[in-house]
Amino acid sequence: xxxxxxxxxxxxxxxLIIYSGNTKNKNHDVDYPFRCNxxxxxxxxxxxxxxxxxFYKDESSLKSTLFCEQPSKFNKIWxxxxxxxxxxxxxSNADSVEDISNLENFIxxxxxxxxxxxxxxxxxxxxxxxxxxxxxxxxxIQKAIDVxxxxxxxxxxxxxxxxxxxxxxxxxxxxxxxxxxxxxxxxIIGSGANTCVLHYTKNNSIINKEQLLLIDAGASNExxxxxxxxxxxxxxxxxxxxxxxxxxxxxxxYYAIELVKPGISLREINDLTRIFLLNEIxxxxxxxxxxxxxxxxxxxxxxxxxxxxxxxxxxxxNMIITIEPGLYFKNGxxxxxxxxxxxxxLVTKNSHINMSASLPKTIQDLQNL
Ligand SMILES: [Mn+2]
Numbered sequence: 150x151x152x153x154x155x156x157x158x159x160x161x162x163x164x165l166i167i168y169s170g171n172t173k174n175k176n177h178d179v180d181y182p183f184r185c186n187x188x189x190x191x192x193x194x195x196x197x198x199x200x201x202x203x204f205y206k207d208e209s210s211l212k213s214t215l216f217c218e219q220p221s222k223f224n225k226i227w228x229x230x231x232x233x234x235x236x237x238x239x240x241s242n243a244d245s246v247e248d249i250s251n252l253e254n255f256i257x258x259x260x261x262x263x264x265x266x267x268x269x270x271x272x273x274x275x276x277x278x279x280x281x282x283x284x285x286x287x288x289x290i291q292k293a294i295d296v297x298x299x300x301x302x303x304x305x306x307x308x309x310x311x312x313x314x315x316x317x318x319x320x321x322x323x324x325x326x327x328x329x330x331x332x333x334x335x336x337i338i339g340s341g342a343n344t345c346v347l348h349y350t351k352n353n354s355i356i357n358k359e360q361l362l363l364i365d366a367g368a369s370n371e372x373x374x375x376x377x378x379x380x381x382x383x384x385x386x387x388x389x390x391x392x393x394x395x396x397x398x399x400x401x402x403y404y405a406i407e408l409v410k411p412g413i414s415l416r417e418i419n420d421l422t423r424i425f426l427l428n429e430i431x432x433x434x435x436x437x438x439x440x441x442x443x444x445x446x447x448x449x450x451x452x453x454x455x456x457x458x459x460x461x462x463x464x465x466x467n468m469i470i471t472i473e474p475g476l477y478f479k480n481g482x483x484x485x486x487x488x489x490x491x492x493x494x495l496v497t498k499n500s501h502i503n504m505s506a507s508l509p510k511t512i513q514d515l516q517n518l
Contacts, residue, residue, distance in 0.1 A: 164204070195215075293370035341360040344360075344361050359383065361391060393435075399490055405472045426443055430476070445473075449471055472494055477489075
């Protein structure tokens with residue numbers, strides 16, 4: 150099915166080349182865990198280093214050749230992580246498999262007749278393929294979301310027992326790992342002033358009472374990521390100021406989610422929601438300039454990568470996007486209040502489904518946990 154789509158996207162004289170990437174060494178004989186290039190995985194289902202997949206047309210019909218290493222005796226003894234050619238062929242559905250040492254010659258020969266897709270062209274083709282999810286991909290992402298919800302609920306249930314942010318990080322990662330999943334991005338666990346640091350990942354501060362706690366985390370289910378954020382008071386009771394800001398962000402999130410349907414662009418959702426937020430903060434004399442307190446976009450597409458593709462899409466059925474408004478106050482009357490609420494939304498034929506709707510987020514629900 151992917152092959153049919155590629156056949157429609159590339160012209161007869163183009164070659165599409167995608168590398169898997171190589172293992173990164175940590176020190177001496179210790180490597181970081183390998184995770185191949187997302188486009189490579191999308192096209193091959195093969196998480197193996199030092200490989201390359203090439204798509205090209207032969208008399209208008211699409212062909213693919215996979216280049217990879219032969220498993221050596223050494224590899225078989227020590228890591229056994231390189232597949233045989235026949236295993237790689239059946240997993241990737243490539244028409245043929247060749248040794249990686251033949252790659253250079255193959256490309257030289259091809260280039261005599263055809264043009265390599267440059268990076269812009271490649272990104273365009275891959276985005277066209279990856280932004281619309283198949284039912285299989287939607288169910289993979291739903292499972293990643295379900296496990297992420299399990300992790301958040303575990304934290305909610307233990308909330309008053311944590312002393313440091315890293316204890317929460319440990320519980321979240323534990324839930325991912327015991328479900329045989331990985332992290333899609335390193336969890337953001339910020340309390341107090343750290344709630345205002347958008348991509349805070351140190352996660353090593355003490356958690357004080359009567360502060361807010363912002364958790365942004367997503368499990369990765371065989372490459373498919375969730376991306377959820379909740380903000381809760383550390384002692385489960387919102388102060389008056391926290392409540393005011395929280396309700397504004399929550400109302401903005403409901404407003405933005407309702408906008409999601411085929412035909413609207415991420416840009417429009419972003420612009421409309423910024424206006425909504427600006428009107429709210431002006432109404433309560435909180436702040437005059439939205440850029441000072443909401444410095445990020447409201448949405449991005451989600452998939453194999455947590456930030457999966459471009460930000461100027463017109464929504465189509467079976468895209469998955471996040472909706473994540475926030476307000477962050479580093480100074481002033483609302484100092485140390487940083488709030489973001491994020492759900493993952495599937496675009497349907499005429500509307501949308503909130504895939505993470507079961508994770509509590511109203512003030513009442515959070516206070517009654
Ligand atoms: Mn996000």
